[in-house]
Amino acid sequence: MPFSINTVHALVLRYLYLYTRHPVRLVELVFWPLVDLLVWGFLTTYLQRHGAGDFPSSISFLIGGMILWDVLFRSQQGVAISFLEDVWTRNLLNVFVAPVRTAEYVGATCVVGLLRVGVTLVILTLVAALAYQFHLTSLGLGLLPFLGNLILFGWFLGMISTALIMRYGQAAESLAWAIPFFIQPLAAVFYPVSVLPSWLQPIALTLPCTPIFEGMRTVLSGHPVPWANVQSALVLNLVWGTLAALFFAANLRYVRKSGLLVKVATQ
Amino acid sequence: MPGTTPILEADRLVKTFGTSTALDGLSFTLAESESLGLLGVNGAGKTTAMNLLLGLTTPTSGTIRIFGLDLWKHRIEILRQVNFSSAYTALPSNLLVWQNLNVFAKLYGVARPKQRIEELLELLDITHLRKSVTGTLSAGESTRVNLAKALLNKPRLLLLDEPTASLDPDIADRVRKLLRKLQHENGLSILYTSHNMRDIHEVCDRLIFLHGGKVLAEGTPDHIAEKFNRSSLEDLFIGVARGEVDAIGLK
Structure with a gap:
């Protein structure tokens, strides 16, 4: 069998044990997103009170952008941090000498990413609704494809982060946190692509998350779901997914050839 | 008693890292129920050999067959019956x-x-x-x-990399006895690396002494020490480490 669900289940179980044994790990999933939400939420409240014209009706973009950005970020973190957990606990060799296919290992980290997104999303959605009357469901039918595309892109960024950490070792582990923020200025999370200088706009449009954030603003402005944006995101995700898989595989081949895999695993 | 069916066949394994050669044409077989030790000073190539056999590192050239199957073509199938500590x-x-x-x-x-x-x-x-x-x-x-x-x-094949390092003599003795028991009762094949001569004497049926990525000697622990006119394996180890012994014997 080329892909074993049982193997993925076993690997996910290891992360579940970790999170349930150490509630402090759950705090990490809740604390930072909540801090972000509070900052952006109060900023939104302030701007709504002191803004002018149609400013108040559109300002919920900030909260929506923050929540959707967190979906992408937690998804990426699920993949990259799961790999780092194995490095930090010197368990990576045990996993790599077990009958685990690369696709199963990556698949398990993606499932962990999905679970992390689930926990964070539920909490942020509730707090945003209760504290700021921002309802994520106001994204309507677009909500699921928006979330799906962001989760996919998060996985692919996670694979790229993991590949770089494998290749450059623990010195590169800050990339696990930094990579999403490299793209954030171009991702149109809090402002439209049109704000960017004209030469940066084509680059921004190569990111699958850009049409999603643009689409979110369209829906929150009272327009129907821009399905063309969802379609663009999906096509871009296919391209990014293929490139991320090739990049991961090439790096895995390289670290096996150069002996870096063992170094990363035992350092 | 070790069987004759080879569980593991390493054929002319070469591993280079840039300009340095960590393994230079290592060939050996490990039979069913046999315990084989890889011994050598630091940098001799033991860990590199172990990593190649576990599929953690790819060889520059040479082949590895485990249970008669090519390691890189049947990695998952093989790893199901192998384990490592x-x-x-x-x-x-x-x-x-x-x-x-x-x-x-x-x-x-x-x-x-x-x-x-x-x-x-x-x-x-x-x-x-x-x-x-x-x-x-x-x-x-x-x-x-x-x-x-x-x-x-x-597992049918167990790869152990210095499993008794940092153990007190009592626990180390228990571990060695357990491995012997498993080998005899379950037909387990063991590939063992260690710097501990007592481990090698007690656990290994046969020994490969590596030096500079090459096989310096192969045989039973006593036979190897004798071949180099050394009183013991430990004496030979020290001789190799201090450059008093080369592949031919005494310098």
């Missing part, structure tokens, strides 16, 4: 012992994981550690838990 790896320190063993039992597709875990905890005399946090174990306890993990899938 090293003094230099650990199970996740933040999980309980039974949680770690349960994860690996599932990864290796063990049929009745709970039953198998209990059997191994008893065999290794660590039943009381079942609910201990792995990171709080002593070196001796940790080694026995690692061994439990390495025996979960009833």
